[in-house]
Amino acid sequence: MRYSRFFLAKLFAVAWTSLHAQCGFLAGNVTEITGTVPVVASISVKTDQGKVRLGKTDSSGVFNVEMPCNVSVITIEASKHQSLHIPLNADSKLEGTYFVTFALMPLGKQTSDEPYAQSEQTHFELKDTTKAQTSIIRRFEVKDAMSNQALPAEICLYYTQKQKKDCINLLVSKPSAEIIFTEKDIVAMEVKSAGYQAYNGNLILDKTDQEPRTYIIKLNKQHSMLSVNIINASSGVQFQLLEENNSAVPLHRVNDGHYFAEVAPGKSYNLGVGGANQKEFSTAVASLKEGLTLKSLRIPERETPVAIAEKPINRKGIVASGKTLYFPRSDYKLPVQSRTYLDSVASYILENRDKALRITGHTDNVGNPGLNVTLSEYRVRVITKYLMNKGVPESAITASGVGSKHPVVPNDTEENRRKNRRVEVQIIDLQEKSN
Known part of the structure; x- marks a missing residue:
């Protein structure tokens, strides 16, 4: 299977996934205590298998790293700054991306008569x-x-x-x-x-x-934060975080599906979701602990995207077709409804050795373009891994993620953006793959 160089680099960066089960992404930025000066920092976590380095920020302090499961502490380290050691808590099954900001305290230089x-x-x-x-x-x-x-x-x-x-x-x-x-x-x-x-x-x-x-x-305060990922958020959704006395807590909004807030440990809160064309929904977050709490939220009665089938191919009694698979915003988990289709594709390729697959991942244009490329690559990766587990040889698959570069429709409405959050599975001739 021929991956783009960028995709190979990403796979190498997370090569240890076979040793550490993955539980979503952590993204955000690191600044000095004032919140205005970006800091280049490394990010690591403590797991039940020891310390694991996840990555580092870019020159503007922005990071996006994949998290192993069973993380107990996140550590942020930067030259000439006081390190942060933040306990991590999960309020639900972790999936998707969680956003947060970290602020580091500058260190004083060694000198006489001054701490x-x-x-x-x-x-x-x-x-x-x-x-x-x-x-x-x-x-x-x-x-x-x-x-x-x-x-x-x-x-x-x-x-x-x-x-x-x-x-x-x-x-x-x-x-x-x-x-x-x-x-x-x-x-x-x-x-x-x-x-x-x-x-x-x-x-x-x-x-x-x-x-x-x-x-x-x-x-520097030991901040306690709540980061929420609304997996199936739609455009125009309104999100509120309320204390037990119903007073609102200030929220930082990243986009329709991602929010984070500073909270008080030991208190209980209520998450409320509503808005145009959205049935109101709320859920409790009980007695938050000190540190960073991550919570995924899936709004009930989510609309299930309909896969669009292309021309069918019928060889040796096995029927399969090219298809476009759709993903929720900021999510790369394989949709359950796609597995039956992928099973039929795997059977078809195994029965037709002259055929191959071209798998291409796409996103909408919401968010950082570089992060969108990464997200599209991870969507492709979960599909290719599923097919290979079903016996499809690696040599029969060509895979790439291109982010938001090639929309099928303009990204001007949420419905159109949903159509652009896709992975295209094409059945091609094996000789066409080698070209």
């Missing part, structure tokens, strides 16, 4: 540590990285010279504390505040002639 992240530590030796003791007075404050609001926190200091640990607590009523250092030292520090990511840093105290000064440690 910096432990990951930035390079070799450093204190000099002249035998002098008489002195008093180095420093004030500590902990603040929210975005709002700059003072936070209650626990600060633990680990002294190198004394081999001692001291902890202090900052309160809302007393948001700062003074510490007197009595000698030059390299001090490790850990800062914790409920609902925030912990800070692990170092402090080099090698100067004794400074005036008293204040260290401000900024913490």
Whole structure:
């Protein structure tokens, strides 16, 4: 089977799928804490088989990676930024694509008399540590990285010279504390505040002639998010996320079928779907956990696309035909109603060794063109894998995904876009395949 170079690259990137069952895609972007500066970052997950690297963002911070099943933690890592370790929870069977954004905290560089992240530590030796003791007075404050609001926190200091640990607590009523250092030292520090990511840093105290000064440690919130994939969403659908008191939660809309929101762990929510030509439907999301929760939602009474048959071919008593198979938006799972047809195609090819298959995947024009090419390739891949499992030789299949480049109708209505979300299965002569 001859794949395009791009398709082969994608298959190589997910070659470990035989070891890790797949549960959809995770897509979105990574920025600095302000939300305006893109960050090039790597994305990995912790599974029951250990750490698995999924991929990285492009230069604009955008990513689209395939997820293995049984993921417990997602890790986002970038040079000169604090890593994110986010618990992952599934509220339903995972399928399709889930969108989310991640924000990373920049790290301070190693310097004297200023806290910096432990990951930035390079070799450093204190000099002249035998002098008489002195008093180095420093004030500590902990603040929210975005709002700059003072936070209650626990600060633990680990002294190198004394081999001692001291902890202090900052309160809302007393948001700062003074510490007197009595000698030059390299001090490790850990800062914790409920609902925030912990800070692990170092402090080099090698100067004794400074005036008293204040260290401000900024913490990034431990965000809890809900990402929803409405598998069979149609144009004009309206989606709401409500708390138990029916107050609306702000939503980020990616398109008609994909939303994400920041939520509070431990709370329960209600998802409501409605809109023009859409029967109202709601479902509960009970007691969300801390971290990222993924939920797939299939609206009841989904319209089943009708496959369009082309000219039939009849050889040796086995009947088969070329056909166009349709997929829901952002979905690459093999439609159940297509399996009977593919079974007949497999039987036909096995009975007619002079025939071959050309399988071409297409999408509508909604979303990123590059991601659409990837999606069309995965739709083709699930069909080719199904046929090969039925005995069709690899040499009898030519497959490619072309994204939204070749629509059969203009992408100006949802009905037309549905017609463009397709995989075309053509029965051809074997000699035509080799040309």
